[in-house]
Amino acid sequence: MPVVETKRPDIRALRGLHLFHFATSNCSQRVRLVLEEKGLRWTGHHVDLAKFENASADFVALNPRGVVPVLVHDGVTIVESIDIILYLEELFPEPRLTPCDAGDRRYLDDSLERSAEIQASLKLLMHEFLFKPFRRMNPQQLDRYRAATRQPSLIAFMEDFSSPGGFGRDRILGAIEDMENVMEALEVRLSSRSWLSGDGHGLADIAWIVNLHRFGLMAFPMRRYRRLNQWISRMRNRPAYRRAVRNFDSGKLRSLFRAYTALRLARGTSIRSYLD
Ligand SMILES: N[C@@H](CCC(=O)N[C@@H](CS)C(=O)NCC(=O)O)C(=O)O
Numbered sequence: 001m002p003v004v005e006t007k008r009p010d011i012r013a014l015r016g017l018h019l020f021h022f023a024t025s026n027c028s029q030r031v032r033l034v035l036e037e038k039g040l041r042w043t044g045h046h047v048d049l050a051k052f053e054n055a056s057a058d059f060v061a062l063n064p065r066g067v068v069p070v071l072v073h074d075g076v077t078i079v080e081s082i083d084i085i086l087y088l089e090e091l092f093p094e095p096r097l098t099p100c101d102a103g104d105r106r107y108l109d110d111s112l113e114r115s116a117e118i119q120a121s122l123k124l125l126m127h128e129f130l131f132k133p134f135r136r137m138n139p140q141q142l143d144r145y146r147a148a149t150r151q152p153s154l155i156a157f158m159e160d161f162s163s164p165g166g167f168g169r170d171r172i173l174g175a176i177e178d179m180e181n182v183m184e185a186l187e188v189r190l191s192s193r194s195w196l197s198g199d200g201h202g203l204a205d206i207a208w209i210v211n212l213h214r215f216g217l218m219a220f221p222m223r224r225y226r227r228l229n230q231w232i233s234r235m236r237n238r239p240a241y242r243r244a245v246r247n248f249d250s251g252k253l254r255s256l257f258r259a260y261t262a263l264r265l266a267r268g269t270s271i272r273s274y275l276d
Pocket residue numbers: 025026027028049054066067068069079080081082116119154
């Protein structure tokens with residue numbers, strides 16, 4: 001369990017559940033979904049990734065990795081969204097979000113690990129096909145970012161993303177292939193179970209929905225995965241999804257994503273142009 005020893009006395013003094021998160025970050029959505037499914041009371045602290053607040057000295061003193069989400073529970077700091085949701089499940093077991101069946105439990109453990117591993121490919125695709133018009137930096141912004149950011153991997157990512165050639169076709173294709181492989185595996189899982197977690201909805205469903213729900217916005221042909229597509233609709237209809245995801249979405253941002261996707265479709269450079 002990645003518990004971080006923080007030197008910040010204001011953090012150690014916090015009581016109850018506090019989530020440091022960003023509205024549209026998929027890893028934050030994952031934790032908010034568990035908090036809402038369990039009906040827990042929690043206090044949110046918004047960390048604006050668009051303003052790079054995650055790179056600030058204050059935030060890095062909370063999470064040296066410089067990423068959200070971070071849960072603080074009675075002064076104890078926990079990082080990594082998968083560890084956070086498992087922590088919440090253990091401490092607040094009702095309603096149960098883990099399966100009783102041993103085979104489903106093994107599937108859950110593997111599936112949670114895989115949902116975290118795919119983050120690098122997911123981040124690349126989100127930046128390439130949705131965030132590109134607003135998150136690329138000019139040389140002056142990059143200099144300021146380098147000076148303010150302590151995490152070398154975040155800097156390297158932003159340098160590649162902002163470079164004239166961007167990520168390059170091969171890296172984009174590699175990330176798409178990773179996503180297609182997981183989507184196929186999830187489609188197979190849903191041919192024998194109603195939910196990814198087993199016969200009931202649970203942590204595997206929560207861990208994955210936040211990785212997949214934006215692919216439609218990129219014009220990725222989700223219809224190829226019939227069961228997965230139906231499962232996404234079922235997940236979106238859950239009241240907790242509205243409270244944890246939809247209520248934090250910005251209509252303006254959604255319209256910008258749609259407009260950018262339409263532009264790339266018109267130019268023949270959308271994600272579809274990379275598919276067989
Ligand atoms: N493995 C971490 C990944 C966390 C992560 O990458 N968070 C993203 C948002 S989803 C972030 O804070 N990114 C900051 C940035 O890229 O500047 C987890 O699951 O919590």
